[in-house]
Amino acid sequence: MAHGSRRMASSGRMVSGFGRIACAIAVMLLSAVAMAQAAATKVQAASTKVLSDSDCLSCHNLKASAKLQARPVSVYVNAETFQPSIHAKLGCNSCHSDIHAFPHPDPVRPVSCAGCHSSQTAAFAGSVHAIAEREKKSRFPACLNCHGNPHGMRAKTDPKSRVYPLNLPRTCGTCHGNPEIAKKYGFPDVYALYMDSIHGFALTSDGLLVAATCASCHGAHDILSRKDPKSRTFRNNVPATCGGCHAGVQVDYLAGAHGTAMMAGRPNAPVCTNCHTAHQITQVNVVNWQLKTVATCGNCHKKRLYTYRDTFHGQVTELGFVATARCWSCHGSHLILRASNLNSKVAPANLPATCGKCHHGATASFVSYEPHPNPHDRRQNPALYYAALFMNLLLLGVFLFFGLHTAMWLARSLMDKGQGARRPPATSAKKDDGVKR
Ligand code: HEC
Ligand code: HEC
Ligand code: HEC
Ligand code: HEC
Ligand code: HEC
Ligand code: HEC
Ligand code: HEC
Ligand code: HEC
Ligand code: HEC
Ligand code: HEC
Ligand code: HEC
Numbered sequence: 105m106a107h108g109s110r111r112m113a114s115s116g117r118m119v120s121g122f123g124r125i126a127c128a129i130a131v132m133l134l135s136a137v138a139m140a141q142a143a144a145t146k147v148q149a150a151s152t153k154v155l156s157d158s159d160c161l162s163c164h165n166l167k168a169s170a171k172l173q174a175r176p177v178s179v180y181v182n183a184e185t186f187q188p189s190i191h192a193k194l195g196c197n198s199c200h201s202d203i204h205a206f207p208h209p210d211p212v213r214p215v216s217c218a219g220c221h222s223s224q225t226a227a228f229a230g231s232v233h234a235i236a237e238r239e240k241k242s243r244f245p246a247c248l249n250c251h252g253n254p255h256g257m258r259a260k261t262d263p264k265s266r267v268y269p270l271n272l273p274r275t276c277g278t279c280h281g282n283p284e285i286a287k288k289y290g291f292p293d294v295y296a297l298y299m300d301s302i303h304g305f306a307l308t309s310d311g312l313l314v315a316a317t318c319a320s321c322h323g324a325h326d327i328l329s330r331k332d333p334k335s336r337t338f339r340n341n342v343p344a345t346c347g348g349c350h351a352g353v354q355v356d357y358l359a360g361a362h363g364t365a366m367m368a369g370r371p372n373a374p375v376c377t378n379c380h381t382a383h384q385i386t387q388v389n390v391v392n393w394q395l396k397t398v399a400t401c402g403n404c405h406k407k408r409l410y411t412y413r414d415t416f417h418g419q420v421t422e423l424g425f426v427a428t429a430r431c432w433s434c435h436g437s438h439l440i441l442r443a444s445n446l447n448s449k450v451a452p453a454n455l456p457a458t459c460g461k462c463h464h465g466a467t468a469s470f471v472s473y474e475p476h477p478n479p480h481d482r483r484q485n486p487a488l489y490y491a492a493l494f495m496n497l498l499l500l501g502v503f504l505f506f507g508l509h510t511a512m513w514l515a516r517s518l519m520d521k522g523q524g525a526r527r528p529p530a531t532s533a534k535k536d537d538g539v540k541r
Contacts, residue, residue, distance in 0.1 A: 154204045160196045161186070163206070176244050177254060185256040199254070215254065217247050227325035250275055250324075267324070269317045270307060273298060276318045297383035314349070321345055321382075337382070340366060342375045356438035372404060388437075394430055395421065401431045411476035434458055434475060 164181040172179045186192055197204065198220075202213040218225040228234055228246070237246040251257050251266060252275075258265035266275045273295060279285050281295030298304045298318070306315035321336060328335035336345045343363065347354025357363045357376070365373035379400055386393045398421055402409025412418040412431070420428035432440075434450055441448035449458045455471035463470060478485050479492035 155206070157196050160203075176242070177248070181255045185253065188258075189256045190259050190262075191254075191257060214243050215245060217245050224325050231325060231327045232329050233327060249279075267319070269313050269319075270311065272317045272319055273304065273307070292383075294383050301383055301385045302387050303385060316349065320348070339375055339377075342377055346376045353438050356436075360436075360438055360440045361442060362438075362440060374400075374404065391424065395424065397432075398430050407478070408476055411478045414477055415475060417475070429462065429475075433462070 161181060161183050164179060165183045166180070167173075168178065168180045191199070199215045200212065202209055224247075233246065233249070237249075245254075248254055258268075260267050262268060263270065265271065277295035280291065281293060283293065285291070286293050299308065303316040306312040307317055323336055328338075330337040330339075332338060333340075335341065343354055343357055343366070347357075353376075358367070362374050366375060379397055388394070398409070398412075402412075408431075413422065417429040421430055436449050441451075443450045443452075445451060446453070448454065452471075456466050456468060459466040459471050474485060474488065477488050479488045481489065
């Protein structure tokens with residue numbers, strides 16, 4: 105690089121002038137094959153001198169033909185984009201180490217990022233994207249899929265970088281917002297879902313840099329499938345991934361029944377994404393989410409949902425009102441404990457406080473109200489059980505009595521009908537009767 109700039113200072117003007125002419129010729133020749141030999145000989149004279157960056161640019165900063173620009177990496181190198189980029193001071197040759205003259209060697213050696221960025225390259229090599237890339241067999245480094253134009257890369261802290269947090273979702277979205285890729289690999293359109301989530305909203309609308317972007321949950325280079333136990337998004341690793349930012353919630357969750365069950369390897373224990381989803385996370389005061397979450401709890405605790413639905417709280421929830429007790433109003437959302445645990449919000453001693461949040465001054469007798477009335481469970485709800493039994497017996501008795509009554513009534517009316525056929529017509533009898541009296 106130092107070598108290049110010294111050269112530019114001493115004889116840059118002459119070489120770059122020469123370069124410009126040569127370049128013009130060369131570009132012309134790309135479309136006129138017949139003149140190729142002549143031009144090549146002309147520029148050969150120039151190539152005895154090692155080219156500086158400005159020499160390279162004197163040709164490559166010219167607008168190339170549409171065909172050359174349309175290559176995966178355009179041969180048109182925009183000097184205005186290149187100069188402020190992070191690699192500019194390294195010089196063209198640091199990456200294109202085999203190109204010192206024109207004509208260029210044929211073929212040119214593909215650029216390798218690995219020599220200078222070995223740790224990122226190693227991390228990337230094991231990722232899900234490296235596998236997809238190997239199938240494609242592209243000669244361009246896969247790094248460019250995310251980092252973009254090799255002649256315009258910026259530091260990740262630069263708002264113009266494609267991997268700057270505010271720009272990253274769009275960068276990943278070039279593929280993960282693409283319906284074809286989604287269909288081919290069986291993913292949802294993650295980009296659209298994410299942009300609608302509280303994290304996407306916080307990032308794009310509020311410019312909140314601490315909100316979760318794709319890389320906060322997936323990593324950048326070592327992205328793995330959610331099915332890989334080493335992945336940040338593998339089920340059991342999700343609480344730690346979210347906990348990187350929601351540390352307090354993670355502590356509560358791990359101490360609660362669900363976290364304990366998850367760590368014990370129970371496959372049906374919920375992790376953060378069971379209740380919040382991964383890419384459609386909403387604020388927790390959104391009523392639709394709350395209604396859906398009652399059903400989520402109920403999916404695993406079927407009997408409890410069933411019994412909750414019979415209560416005043418459950419009926420109000422069914423109607424969609426906000427102001428009522430949902431599962432977590434009584435159980436807590438993350439530090440959920442068994443009722444037999446003294447610290448549980450639903451332990452008998454704590455019920456006055458738990459119910460009292462909404463029912464001010466709730467007394468011990470008030471909290472004896474059964475939040476999960478189960479008339480089929482004699483052991484748990486004896487009073488309800490016997491009341492229900494009594495009601496059922498009463499109902500049965502009423503049905504039996506009136507059933508019998510109706511059957512006898514029917515028999516009687518049939519008998520009457522049979523006798524009536526043998527009698528004289530009732531109308532005349534009635535008439536006679538009426539007229540005579
Ligand atoms: C005299 C004009 C000229 C100069 C000076 C020049 N190039 Fe080129 N370069 C060209 C042309 C024309 C092509 C297109 C050839 C083709 O069709 O692939 C090209 C192609 C390339 C390619 C693509 C090669 C391939 O086969 O894909 C690279 C990379 C490149 N140049 C880098 C450089 C670098 C680095 C420098 C400075 C050290 C430089 N060039 C100097 C004219 C020039
Ligand atoms: C950070 C490394 C880096 C630097 C610095 C760099 N390039 Fe490149 N350049 C690449 C990569 C990567 C490609 C994609 C092709 C490849 O991988 O070989 C590329 C492609 C090109 C191409 C088009 C190749 C094609 O096949 O379409 C040209 C022309 C080119 N570079 C010229 C330059 C010039 C001129 C400079 C200096 C002003 C320069 N490059 C500086 C990394 C670099
Ligand atoms: C799937 C997208 C993606 C691919 C592919 C990718 N990167 Fe990155 N890269 C990122 C993101 C995102 C960041 C920013 C990470 C952050 O903010 O911490 C980054 C940051 C970097 C950094 C800055 C230092 C660091 O590690 O944070 C370097 C250097 C880098 N990448 C090089 C590479 C190289 C070399 C390759 C190819 C082997 C590559 N990247 C491939 C997404 C990608
Ligand atoms: C000749 C060595 C060299 C090569 C080859 C090279 N880089 Fe770099 N790259 C650097 C250096 C040095 C820096 C840091 C510059 C600085 O901090 O001022 C850097 C910085 C970066 C950054 C920004 C890092 C940050 O802090 O955010 C990214 C991204 C990056 N390179 C990606 C690539 C990719 C992708 C390639 C391959 C196309 C590549 N580099 C090829 C030397 C190289
Ligand atoms: C808040 C953390 C978080 C953020 C932010 C996030 N993801 Fe995810 N992502 C996950 C988790 C967790 C999973 C695993 C989902 C599961 O198991 O249901 C996942 C799964 C995926 C999948 C696989 C989907 C499937 O059904 O197989 C893709 C692709 C994906 N994410 C891409 C992205 C992209 C692109 C972004 C940014 C636009 C992003 N993610 C943002 C946490 C996140
Ligand atoms: C060039 C297109 C492309 C870009 C850009 C890209 N991806 Fe991917 N991604 C893919 C493809 C293709 C797959 C499927 C690979 C496979 O299954 O073999 C994939 C797979 C994934 C998976 C694994 C899904 C699973 O669970 O199986 C995640 C997670 C993911 N990408 C996240 C990201 C994130 C985050 C970014 C941005 C930092 C990103 N991707 C950028 C194309 C891309
Ligand atoms: C069993 C379902 C469930 C699981 C598992 C779960 N949450 Fe929650 N989470 C909730 C409910 C319900 C609320 C709403 C609480 C409220 O409205 O008071 C909530 C609220 C939140 C909030 C809002 C702030 C707060 O504390 O009220 C955040 C942030 C949050 N959860 C993150 C997480 C993270 C991170 C994890 C995993 C470590 C997780 N959640 C696991 C159900 C769950
Ligand atoms: C990079 C940090 C980060 C990560 C990782 C992260 N979040 Fe968040 N999350 C935030 C920030 C910041 C907000 C607040 C956004 C706002 O209020 O505008 C938020 C908001 C939330 C909310 C809404 C809270 C409320 O008050 O209603 C929930 C729920 C949530 N996150 C769950 C999760 C889950 C689940 C995961 C893991 C899959 C996760 N987050 C990963 C930073 C993060
Ligand atoms: C994916 C299934 C699943 C979801 C969703 C779920 N749970 Fe659980 N829950 C469990 C498992 C498994 C246990 C542990 C049971 C054990 O230890 O025997 C548990 C334990 C409990 C306990 C402790 C009592 C007991 O039986 O151990 C309560 C209370 C509880 N959950 C309430 C909730 C609430 C409230 C929600 C919704 C906010 C919810 N659960 C969502 C699976 C789930
Ligand atoms: C009004 C407060 C309240 C609401 C709302 C509520 N519960 Fe309960 N729940 C309790 C109380 C008190 C107990 C302990 C007494 C009992 O077992 O009936 C309990 C017990 C439980 C248990 C068994 C706990 C153990 O230690 O065995 C589970 C599981 C449970 N509830 C889940 C749910 C689910 C799921 C919902 C929502 C569909 C819900 N609860 C709604 C108050 C409530
Ligand atoms: C999140 C707030 C909230 C919590 C916690 C809560 N409730 Fe309620 N409850 C309500 C609302 C709202 C109504 C219906 C409106 C009303 O009656 O004021 C209601 C209605 C009731 C009713 C029937 C109507 C009445 O007022 O007599 C009973 C009984 C009741 N709750 C008992 C309890 C018990 C017992 C607990 C604790 C185990 C409890 N609730 C916890 C909000 C709550």
